Amino acid sequence: MKLKSNERTYQASTIKEALATVRRDLGGDALILSTREIRRRWLFGLGARSLFEVKATDAASASGRRAEGAPMSQAGPRPKLKEGLDELHAVVDKLSSAGGLNPWALDIPSSALSVYDDLLRADTPEETARRLAFEVADRLEADPGSHYDPNRAGKYLIDAVAGLIATSTPIDAATGTRRVVALVGPTGVGKTTTIAKLAASAKVTHRLRVGLVTVDTYRIAAVEQLRTYADIIDVPLEVVEEPGHMRAAIAKAGDVDLILIDTAGRSPRDEIKIRELAAFLNEAEPDEVHLVLSAAAAERTLVVTAERFAPARPDRLILTKLDEADGLGRLLAVLERPGFAISHLTTGQAVPEDLERAEPRRLARLIVGRETLGGGRP
Numbered sequence: 001m002k003l004k005s006n007e008r009t010y011q012a013s014t015i016k017e018a019l020a021t022v023r024r025d026l027g028g029d030a031l032i033l034s035t036r037e038i039r040r041r042w043l044f045g046l047g048a049r050s051l052f053e054v055k056a057t058d059a060a061s062a063s064g065r066r067a068e069g070a071p072m073s074q075a076g077p078r079p080k081l082k083e084g085l086d087e088l089h090a091v092v093d094k095l096s097s098a099g100g101l102n103p104w105a106l107d108i109p110s111s112a113l114s115v116y117d118d119l120l121r122a123d124t125p126e127e128t129a130r131r132l133a134f135e136v137a138d139r140l141e142a143d144p145g146s147h148y149d150p151n152r153a154g155k156y157l158i159d160a161v162a163g164l165i166a167t168s169t170p171i172d173a174a175t176g177t178r179r180v181v182a183l184v185g186p187t188g189v190g191k192t193t194t195i196a197k198l199a200a201s202a203k204v205t206h207r208l209r210v211g212l213v214t215v216d217t218y219r220i221a222a223v224e225q226l227r228t229y230a231d232i233i234d235v236p237l238e239v240v241e242e243p244g245h246m247r248a249a250i251a252k253a254g255d256v257d258l259i260l261i262d263t264a265g266r267s268p269r270d271e272i273k274i275r276e277l278a279a280f281l282n283e284a285e286p287d288e289v290h291l292v293l294s295a296a297a298a299e300r301t302l303v304v305t306a307e308r309f310a311p312a313r314p315d316r317l318i319l320t321k322l323d324e325a326d327g328l329g330r331l332l333a334v335l336e337r338p339g340f341a342i343s344h345l346t347t348g349q350a351v352p353e354d355l356e357r358a359e360p361r362r363l364a365r366l367i368v369g370r371e372t373l374g375g376g377r378p
């Protein structure tokens with residue numbers, strides 16, 4: 001909107017401050033035209049700072065505006081600053097009673113407030129929730145039938161969340177492909193268990209010939225854990241102790257369709273160990289590297305882990321432990337990053353049952369709490 005001469009824009013770090021300045025400057029009769037949060041930024045670790053913008057006009061221009069538009073008799077009483085504030089309070093009360101009080105929500109279109117609130121309750125990062133809410137509001141506005149259908153906002157929300165999630169095809173092996181796939185990630189996220197699930201499903205469901213390779217010789221029990229699965233599923237296992245032996249081990253795995261490489265869990269903080277891991281993978285020349293993240297991890301851990309594992313060049317994502325995680329909206333912090341197509345989800349400890357291929361709408365419904373892991377409504 002182009003600013004008219006008497007419209008003024010005020011910025012302050014809180015809405016209250018901005019409104020106080022409006023009152024000082026334009027008097028108690030000022031008409032508030034709009035309020036919005038315009039920026040959130042991080043100041044050298046001091047925390048997020050917000051900047052709010054209020055557009056207002058003085059009383060004289062407010063009545064002038066009305067004269068240009070509808071006649072006064074139809075326009076009703078002239079909105080004053082107090083009425084503007086009442087309106088703001090009503091929005092704040094609405095959010096507050098919904099449990100999601102948040103001063104940034106003041107500019108969220110009212111048609112999408114409940115959607116915004118659902119997203120925040122699911123621990124969605126605020127900026128993502130805001131973007132999604134605006135997208136839902138736009139879709140509702142473009143859809144004349146939406147006023148009659150209270151479920152329409154929910155449907156558009158699923159569409160919008162699903163639109164943020166890139167999925168890859170599940171592990172891309174077929175008879176004769178000899179696909180090499182490695183799993184990397186932090187300690188204890190479920191890499192070995194997921195390898196067992198993938199191996200069993202490839203062998204039993206897809207009738208592929210599978211070989212396993214592990215480079216995890218750091219923990220005494222690690223090789224035994226995978227060997228036990230290899231014995232049960234009846235697939236060969238090669239143990240590789242140094243990068244120079246990787247090629248020979250892959251060759252020794254023989255004529256198989258899919259080679260799954262298990263790796264030692266690495267702390268995202270341990271750059272040296274992550275580089276060691278990358279050295280093994282360079283020799284293996286995998287077709288796919290899946291970063292395994294626990295869905296139960298905190299938002300910041302998810303983001304930092306995704307960044308720190310970059311030397312291993314992961315190009316897919318496997319999310320484990322969805323059964324243990326609350327507030328799945330946090331996952332959008334990594335899912336919407338470019339370069340991470342999600343391939344599989346795991347939903348429990350049972351091998352091989354608790355494995356799903358990733359599907360954007362299913363994941364979107366799980367994230368916004370419209371579906372449970374069992375597939376039904378919550």
Ligand SMILES: Nc1nc2c(ncn2[C@@H]2O[C@H](COP(=O)(O)OP(=O)(O)OP(=O)(O)O)[C@@H](O)[C@H]2O)c(=O)[nH]1
Binds near residue numbers: 189264321346347
């Ligand atoms: N609840 C739940 N537990 C899981 C899931 N996947 C794996 N686990 C459990 O998580 C624990 C660790 O699993 P592992 O497969 O050993 O994890 P890892 O990533 O190989 O661990 P390291 O090799 O030590 O880094 C085990 O108790 C698994 O049963 C899952 O989807 N849900």
Ligand SMILES: [Mg+2]
Binds near residue numbers: 191192216222264265
């Ligand atoms: Mg392991």
